[in-house]
Amino acid sequence: MEDTLLPRHLRAELLDSLRSTRVVNIIGPRQVGKTTLVRELLDVGRFITLDDENVLAAMEADPSGQIEALVSEANDVPLIIDEAQRSKRLALAIKRIVDERRRMGQFILTGSSNVFTNAHVADSLAGRVQTLTMLPLSGAEVQRKGPARILDWASRTPEPLLRDLPKPEPVSRNGYIQELLAGGYPEIRNLPDRSRQRRYRDYVDTIVERDVADLIKVRKSDAMRRLIDQIAARTANELNVQEMGSIIGVQRPTIETYLDVLTKLSLMSRLPAWTSGEAGRDIRQPKVHLVDTGIVAALRNLTSESFLADANPAALGGVLETFVHNELLKSLPHQQSHWRLYHWRHQRGREIDILAETNRTIVGFEMKASSNVDLNDFRHLQWFRTDGPGSAWNVIGIVVYLGDRPLTFGSKLFALPLSSFWSFAAD
Template identity: 55%
Template sequence: MNEMDEYLPRHLTPELQDALATARVVNLVGPRQVGKTTLVRDLFEEGRFVTLDDAAVLAAMEADPEGQLTSLSEEQPDAPVIIDEAQRSPKLALAIKKIVDRNRRKGQFVLTGSSNVFTTAEVADSLAGRMQTLKLWPLTTSEVNRLPVSRLIDWAMQDAPSLPQVSDPAPLGRKDYIDLILMGGYPEIRTLPPRSRQRQYRDYIDAVVDRDVADVMPVRKPDALRFLIDQMASRTAQEINTSELAKLAKLKRETVDQYLDILMRLSMVTKLSAWMPGESKRDIKQPKFHFVDTGIASALRRLNERSFDVGNRPEALGGLLESFIVGELQRALPMQDEDYRLYHWRSADRREIDILIDGGHRLVAIEVKSATTVAADDFKHLKWFANDGPGKGRHTVGLVFYLGQEKLTMGDGNFALPLSTLWTTVDLN
């Protein structure tokens, strides 16, 4: 069996099992082709599976949703009804509410879809307290290598994190990291030869625009949306001024905001809000957007392993590397011990923290460096932020991720870490 055909266990599996044991409805959302259907089929072998991609099944569900769902539930009363591509039927939510209100058994329905159809106020209220929503992202590097979920965030949030707790990372070089960025995290696409892979990723975007967008919201100008997607790929890891983007795309600002919301709901882009300490009035409040999958972003930009060489576009690596790290951290968040949130921070005088993880009374400030060496000067913003800036008074750990191979301590709770520490094991005992 080659890697393309091999099923890779997902770190979200325990969370999905817990959700089924505690909620009447479990809603699993995420981009198409990341493995949602494979995951639920593997996990719930006894469940009753139906897909609304089947036109006949969808028509029957739309005609009599409560009757169809009741019949499916009664066929296997001790197993979940699994409904794939649930966003295709907006009538599902109220029908499910009626059924689970009559029968309070946990784990009655598992819904999967490329977008979360249960986001309107009416629908959200109807299923409040009855449903738990989880998101399945593209593969992490840990999952690809069949390693445990990264616990690096929990490690950094300790009172006194120490480098001996972090296993020696894989000795990867700049080319290895570029390969990971270009491959992306889509199970059936990432291992294809480079040219075929990039063509498949571009076709994937066309399929999303043609099929999935309409499930979220009707779009009058699909070509403008496609243009916006290309722009977001080129601007990954940047603060986005929607007024400027609207002028470039020849759209109203409200339309650009609407389109960005669609892309977020389809898990194509993710937004890091600007972190606000509360007392400061000079911090920049503009959000930073990241393209969720660096493989797709690279394909849309026609980037290959030679694109980052001197004389081509070496500066393009920085943004993609930062988005790659955000993706690895974001996908590990649900499996950490505490509830953490990702932000970015920048002051009006251009001091900047690429990624800021807020754990309440603790902060982890992260800088990303697309070089194989690190120097004390790379920590100047981290140290100022912790000692004299908005992080003063909070327990703040500073991390610089770089493309070298040595774990280094830089004093005062600051560390330089090879990028591959994001998928190495951590001893928290």
């Protein structure tokens, strides 16, 4: 565990939300640091946890009475309710309170899934609840740096310049691999290799046994567990639901339900396909990414030896792609513009790992699991923006590689070291 608390970039957004909304709802995977953020970094509020079975039983028996009493006891500081998703009756009780009281920052809820899943309650609380998603530590948070504002830099007009990008620190290939293997869970990432992998596997078991059960009744928990293993094996690949169902031995609707639950628990995300509108030319299946490469490595039993020079290069490429996807996902709230992430694949085999889109600008990211890069690595990005569906867009192409120097390969084409994601100064 870290000697001192690592900075969480969500803190500023949380403080701003407390000033502007009545209920702040922080969702994210178990053990990413939600409770630490609200208890130790904010150091305000009255705290209860629904992981305590007695507290949960009292809340379910008389939610309105319990909430009224706790709010009165809290006075003018927020009432913090941890593991809020465990109560089925909490959301309506909170709605009644905030309907009557207009003060901002009345509640902070934390949990692995959104307590406001009831459509009626969610609609009636529109404008009164701010939901924030907290994910595992980013590379920038681990290195105590500011959010990765690579998208802001890439979209500068008339075009981005390397001199405006912070100089990234040199990292060896092995150093990068260790970062991918460690993952972003604060209490797990610094453990010795075997202990870390065991903890990550136990973590996944806990999610299946506890968090999934809060959302649905799973008749075959072993099927859910095997599904997660299959997602880990296919991270950064297109999602074939039919194939997964055949391998695991359950029907397609069940697989779809399980995938929805894992998405709600922020254990995985589906990266949609970007489409050009040219009928029949774009492949439209989403890609799947697990939330953390430490979990991927543990479930696939990947170690440093798995990425030696004579090992399968595809394994490192997929893990690197998931790592970059997750870094970009964590960085989105901190960009000036609103960005959406996609992937793209053409029926003739051309593909781009990740596309970030805002207005009429696209930033395309390709991965190179090597310390060397050349112009051939940009061939899909170049075709996309000159002869392909990006020709009507402002397209910037970036190859992320395991070297140590930012390089330019022509107008709006750049090779950036992975360490660029933790090169920006702290705010």
